[in-house]
Amino acid sequence: MTEVFRGTFTQQEPIPEEGIAAALDVLRSGRLHRYNLAPDEAGEVALLEREFAAHTGARHALAVTSGGYALATALRALGVKPGEPVLTNAFTLAPVPGAIASAGAVPVYVGVTEGLTIDLDDLAAKAGQARVLMLSHMRGHLADMDRLMAICDAAGIAVIEDCAHTMGAAWRGIPSGRWGKVGCYSTQTYKHMNSGEGGFLITDDDEVMARSVILSGSYMLYARHGTVPPEEVFERVKYDTPNVSGRMDHLRAAILRPQLRVLDRQCEKWNARYRVVETGLRGTPGLRIVERPEAGRFVGSSIQFLLLDWPAPHIEEVLARCAARGVELKWFGGAEPKGFTSRYDSWRYAPHPPMPKSDRILRSILDMRLPLTFSLEDCAQIARIIRAEVGAVWQAGTSDEDRAASA
Numbered sequence: 001m002t003e004v005f006r007g008t009f010t011q012q013e014p015i016p017e018e019g020i021a022a023a024l025d026v027l028r029s030g031r032l033h034r035y036n037l038a039p040d041e042a043g044e045v046a047l048l049e050r051e052f053a054a055h056t057g058a059r060h061a062l063a064v065t066s067g068g069y070a071l072a073t074a075l076r077a078l079g080v081k082p083g084e085p086v087l088t089n090a091f092t093l094a095p096v097p098g099a100i101a102s103a104g105a106v107p108v109y110v111g112v113t114e115g116l117t118i119d120l121d122d123l124a125a126k127a128g129q130a131r132v133l134m135l136s137h138m139r140g141h142l143a144d145m146d147r148l149m150a151i152c153d154a155a156g157i158a159v160i161e162d163c164a165h166t167m168g169a170a171w172r173g174i175p176s177g178r179w180g181k182v183g184c185y186s187t188q189t190y191k192h193m194n195s196g197e198g199g200f201l202i203t204d205d206d207e208v209m210a211r212s213v214i215l216s217g218s219y220m221l222y223a224r225h226g227t228v229p230p231e232e233v234f235e236r237v238k239y240d241t242p243n244v245s246g247r248m249d250h251l252r253a254a255i256l257r258p259q260l261r262v263l264d265r266q267c268e269k270w271n272a273r274y275r276v277v278e279t280g281l282r283g284t285p286g287l288r289i290v291e292r293p294e295a296g297r298f299v300g301s302s303i304q305f306l307l308l309d310w311p312a313p314h315i316e317e318v319l320a321r322c323a324a325r326g327v328e329l330k331w332f333g334g335a336e337p338k339g340f341t342s343r344y345d346s347w348r349y350a351p352h353p354p355m356p357k358s359d360r361i362l363r364s365i366l367d368m369r370l371p372l373t374f375s376l377e378d379c380a381q382i383a384r385i386i387r388a389e390v391g392a393v394w395q396a397g398t399s400d401e402d403r404a405a406s407a
């Protein structure tokens with residue numbers, strides 16, 4: 001009998017009870033706005049900022065409305081101007097080039113490797129074209145950050161890290177988000193902490209922080225923040241930094257604080273699930289595992305594998321067969337973007353010259369979310385199903401070719 005997976009790929013864990021209680025306290029107080037504080041009250045948002053800065057080791061943290069907002073704020077805080085080129089990944093999600101476009105700037109796409117990281121040779125070749133790289137650690141795959149920073153430092157490029165998929169990850173022990181000038185995070189429901197919508201920006205740079213705080217909509221209330229640069233820095237920037245409101249509120253902060261306390265444990269739970277699926281898929285004919293480098297500590301909240309150089313109809317058949325057995329795979333190679341699977345040539349508001357090397361890889365990427373509501377047994381079952389269906393299509397495909405070759 002063929003087994004069918006009955007779980008749902010979009011079901012999250014509940015918010016911790018402690019967070020629910022703190023949220024109710026905020027609701028009862030009526031003080032939801034981050035600057036609406038009782039005398040001597042720091043407020044949930046400022047406390048969360050302090051705790052997030054401490055967790056990442058950054059000097060400053062700013063809580064905002066979304067990850068995409070954090071990315072756009074980082075660009076503005078770095079003084080990116082309309083029309084300015086900004087380097088970014090050809091393989092990422094739409095809010096990344098979208099943040100660049102929202103600042104009126106122009107994405108310049110850098111290719112993707114078979115390791116699903118940014119192509120550092122392509123980055124080196126394009127380094128002269130921009131003064132900012134918005135680096136997306138897409139699906140948690142960390143590039144060789146030592147080499148990446150060497151390329152960017154040599155070219156005078158400031159790096160903004162998109163850590164939407166790497167909250168809790170690190171390269172050589174240094175947290176993702178701490179390599180570049182600014183690190184940006186999302187606390188949207190499908191990321192590593194869940195406040196529905198939300199995000200963070202971290203930096204060690206006082207001026208970038210002061211600008212970001214004012215950009216986020218602080219008016220002149222910036223002293224109420226969790227981590228505050230010296231007053232003279234605000235004096236320098238406060239008249240020429242626009243207010244582009246995107247504040248976080250106490251309600252969201254209240255439910256995030258207990259989640260931050262258990263983040264490391266959650267990351268271990270994701271990785272345990274990831275390793276079960278990875279082990280189950282290893283050795284499947286025609287299927288390429290995307291290996292995780294030793295130097296990286298990753299968070300396996302999703303898994304990708306490659307069906308390199310497979311004809312599109314065969315990949316579509318794998319998708320259909322897995323779906324029929326309850327396993328929802330997403331494909332970054334379809335002719336049309338579906339759900340969240342767009343890619344550089346779907347973002348036609350910016351120039352997108354063909355990138356054949358990257359196209360070959362993008363066409364091969366299958367992607368699957370691993371919510372913590374899945375048990376280890378669920379993960380083992382999912383891997384068995386994928387293995388069987390990839391194997392079946394591969395075998396049929398190979399015998400097609402054999403028949404064609406012998407005809």
Ligand SMILES: *Cc1c(COP(=O)(O)O)cnc(C)c1O
Pocket residue numbers: 065066067068069092093095096136138139162164165185186187188197198199
């Ligand atoms: C989710 C996501 C973002 C944006 O986060 P939002 O909070 O949804 O704006 C940015 N980059 C990547 C790679 C993401 O997955």
